[in-house]
Amino acid sequence: MKMLIVDDEIEICNIFYDFFTPKGHEVIKATSGEGALEKVKTEKPDLVFLDIRMPKMDGIEALKQIKTIDKSMTVIMVTVLTDEETAKKAIKLGAYDYVTKPLSFDYLEKAALLVELYTKK
Amino acid sequence: MKRFKDFSIRTKLNIAFIISEALIGTFTLFFTYIMIIKGLDRIENYYLETELNSVKHSIDNELEVLSRNVKDNAYSDDLYNYATSRSEAWVKLNVADWITRNFKVDLILILDAKNKLIYQCGNFEEFPMNKDLSKHPLIKKIVEFPEVKGLYFTSKGPAYVVSSQIVHTDESGPRNGTYLYGKLMDNARLERIKGLTGIDLSLINKGEIISSTIVKYVDRPQNLDNIYNELKSKKFQEFNIYKPNYQSAFIYSILKDIEDKDIGMLEIIRPRKTIPLVTGFFIQSSIWIFIFAILAIVITIFLVTGFILRPLNVFKKIIEEIQKTKNILQRVTVETRDEIGVLANEFNAMLDALNKSQNELIETQQNLIKAEKMSALAELAIGTVHQINNPLSIVMGRVQMLQRLIIYKTFIPQPDLEKDLKIMEIQTKRAIDITNSLLRYATPMAFRFEKCDINELVKDTLSLINKQLEEDSINVVENLKTDLPFVEYCDPHQMRDVFMNIITNARQAMPGGGKLEISTDYDKKEDEACIKFTDNGCGIVPEHINKLFTPFFSTRADGTGLGLAISYNILKGHRGRIEVESEFGVGSTFTVKLPVGRRS
Numbered sequence: 001m002k003m004l005i006v007d008d009e010i011e012i013c014n015i016f017y018d019f020f021t022p023k024g025h026e027v028i029k030a031t032s033g034e035g036a037l038e039k040v041k042t043e044k045p046d047l048v049f050l051d052i053r054m055p056k057m058d059g060i061e062a063l064k065q066i067k068t069i070d071k072s073m074t075v076i077m078v079t080v081l082t083d084e085e086t087a088k089k090a091i092k093l094g095a096y097d098y099v100t101k102p103l104s105f106d107y108l109e110k111a112a113l114l115v116e117l118y119t120k121k
Numbered sequence: 122m123k124r125f126k127d128f129s130i131r132t133k134l135n136i137a138f139i140i141s142e143a144l145i146g147t148f149t150l151f152f153t154y155i156m157i158i159k160g161l162d163r164i165e166n167y168y169l170e171t172e173l174n175s176v177k178h179s180i181d182n183e184l185e186v187l188s189r190n191v192k193d194n195a196y197s198d199d200l201y202n203y204a205t206s207r208s209e210a211w212v213k214l215n216v217a218d219w220i221t222r223n224f225k226v227d228l229i230l231i232l233d234a235k236n237k238l239i240y241q242c243g244n245f246e247e248f249p250m251n252k253d254l255s256k257h258p259l260i261k262k263i264v265e266f267p268e269v270k271g272l273y274f275t276s277k278g279p280a281y282v283v284s285s286q287i288v289h290t291d292e293s294g295p296r297n298g299t300y301l302y303g304k305l306m307d308n309a310r311l312e313r314i315k316g317l318t319g320i321d322l323s324l325i326n327k328g329e330i331i332s333s334t335i336v337k338y339v340d341r342p343q344n345l346d347n348i349y350n351e352l353k354s355k356k357f358q359e360f361n362i363y364k365p366n367y368q369s370a371f372i373y374s375i376l377k378d379i380e381d382k383d384i385g386m387l388e389i390i391r392p393r394k395t396i397p398l399v400t401g402f403f404i405q406s407s408i409w410i411f412i413f414a415i416l417a418i419v420i421t422i423f424l425v426t427g428f429i430l431r432p433l434n435v436f437k438k439i440i441e442e443i444q445k446t447k448n449i450l451q452r453v454t455v456e457t458r459d460e461i462g463v464l465a466n467e468f469n470a471m472l473d474a475l476n477k478s479q480n481e482l483i484e485t486q487q488n489l490i491k492a493e494k495m496s497a498l499a500e501l502a503i504g505t506v507h508q509i510n511n512p513l514s515i516v517m518g519r520v521q522m523l524q525r526l527i528i529y530k531t532f533i534p535q536p537d538l539e540k541d542l543k544i545m546e547i548q549t550k551r552a553i554d555i556t557n558s559l560l561r562y563a564t565p566m567a568f569r570f571e572k573c574d575i576n577e578l579v580k581d582t583l584s585l586i587n588k589q590l591e592e593d594s595i596n597v598v599e600n601l602k603t604d605l606p607f608v609e610y611c612d613p614h615q616m617r618d619v620f621m622n623i624i625t626n627a628r629q630a631m632p633g634g635g636k637l638e639i640s641t642d643y644d645k646k647e648d649e650a651c652i653k654f655t656d657n658g659c660g661i662v663p664e665h666i667n668k669l670f671t672p673f674f675s676t677r678a679d680g681t682g683l684g685l686a687i688s689y690n691i692l693k694g695h696r697g698r699i700e701v702e703s704e705f706g707v708g709s710t711f712t713v714k715l716p717v718g719r720r721s
Binding site for chain 1: 517525675
C-alpha cells in the first residue's frame, strides 16, 4: 500500500517511514500542506496521514484541497490531544479518522490494515 | 477683541443694567426737564401778564393824577379868568409854566363855551386860534363829556389826554368852557413807569418803536405788524406773548385812545434768566444723578452676583478638585434652593451615577483582566503542549518501535540502534530546551548590569554565528557608529542573546542567502542607543506582526516561539524596547533601543 505522511516535523515522518517500510508499504513524505497536495496529485497514495497543526497551509485546509482533488482519498488526521475539536471538524469534512500524538503503533497497524482491506474491496 | 459673550456674568449684568439705567434715566430726566421748562414757561407767562397789568395800572394812575389836577383847575376859575383877562405872555409866565413844570404837561388848552380856543400852551398839536375847533376829533370828544381821560395819538406820538369842563358862573352869566392837558408818552414818561414798576416797556405804532426804555438791541419778533394784526383779529385776547429765544420774552397789548381807536401796541420786555439757569443746574444735577445711579448699580450687582457666584464658585472648586484628584466621591454643597441649588443636586446625582458606572466599569475591567490572564495562561499551556508534544512523539515513536522489535526478537542492526538512540537524544534535548526557555520566560530575570560597548557586543555575537551565516551565503554589512556612547546599565550576556535571536531569525528568513545590515546609532534627543538589523528575507505577513512577541508564536516547526518573547522581556528589564518594520516578500527591520543613561 502506498501511503503519504504529511508533517512539518521531518522526524515524525521518519517514524512513520521506519515503521511502515519494513511491513512492505511504500511511504512518501511531505513536510507542508502544499507539498502534500503535490504528492497527492502525482503519487495518488492509498492512505494519507495528515498533521493538523502546520505553518502556512494547515491540515484542515490541506484536507479540503485533497478532497477536491480526490473525493475518495482516505485521510487520517494526526493531532495533539488539545486539537480534538478540530479533528472532529475534520471528520465532518470527510476525514476517515484521527490519531493523537504521541502515536500509538497499535492503532497505526490496525488503521493500515483496515484501509488496506477497505481499498482492496 | 473680547466679545460680549466672553465677559463674566458680573460684567454682563453691569453692562445690561447700566444700559437700561441710561435709557430709563435719560428718558425720565428728559421728560422732567421738559416739564420743568413748561412750568417755568407758564410762570414766565404769568409774570408777563402781571407786568402788563402793572404797566397799564401805572398809565391809569398817571392819567388819574393828571385828571385830578385838571379838575381842580376847572373848579377854580383863576386860570380861565387869567386867560381871558390877561395877556398870553403873563398867563404863560405865571400859570402855564408852573403847571407844565409841576405836572410835566406838554399841552394846555382852554376853550370857551363855544369851543373857541382862548388859550394854548405847548406844542405837540397845533390848534389855530381863529378856527372853529368843534370839528377836531379830540375837541369833539372832550366837549361832549364833563371829563375825559385817556390816550390820544398825536402828530408827535401817543399822549395822555385829560380834560374837564369848566362849570363856573360869574356876573356875566354861566359860562362853560373846557380845560385840556396833554402829556406826550415819550421816553422820559416810559422811564418813569419803569422807575415805578421796574419793567422795561416800549410803545409801538405801525410796526415802529416810538419810545422805549430799552436802549440796547433786543431781539424782538421780526414782524411787529403781524403781531398787531393778530391781536386785532383776536377780539377776546388782550395780549400776545412771544418768546423768540432764551434771552427775552415779550408781551404785546393794544393801546386804545379816548375814542376807542387803536393807537398802537404796548410792549413789555422781560429778560429770561431762569431757563438757562435752571438748564445749567439741571444738567449739573443730572450728571451727579447718573454717577450715583451707576455707582448704586455696580454695588447692587456686585452684591447680587456675589449671591449667585458664590455657590457657582463652590461648584467650580469642586469640579477643579475632581479634575485634579479624580476623586468623584466629593459632593457640591449649595444651601440655596434656587436654580443653582437644583443644579447642584443634579450635579451630585450625576456624580453618583458616574461613581456607580465607574465602579461597574472597574469591576468589568477586573473581570476582563482575570479572563485575559486565564486565557494567556491557557495559551501558554497549549503552546507548551504543542511544542513539547512533537519531540516527545518522536521519542515515543522510536521507543515503541524498539520495544516491538525486542518483543518479536527481531535482530536490530547496530547502526539502526545508534541512529534511533541519537534521534531520541536530540529530541529529548529539544524538549528540555523548550522547558528551559519556558522557565526562563516565566521566571523573573536576574540581570547583571555593567557598562557595555554595544558595538563590541554586536561584534561578539556576529563572531559566534559568522560561520553559519557564511554557510547560508548571507552577506553581513556592519555599519557601526564610531563614537557610540557606552550603555551604562546593560547585561552583556542577555543582550547578546537578544542580538543572537534577531540574527538567527534573519538568517531563517533568508534560506537562499541574502544581505543582513547591522547598524548602530545614538539618538541624542532620547539619549538612546539604536541597534538596527535589516534583512532582505521573506518578511512577515501583517497579521503576524502583532503576535511576534507572544510566547510560542512561531512559523517554523522547530521553533520554540519563545525567542522574541524572551528578547522582549530582556529589553523591558533594560528599560529599552524593540520595534519591527516589515514588508512581506521584501524584508524586515528589527530595531533595539537602549537608554544610554539610567532612566528615572
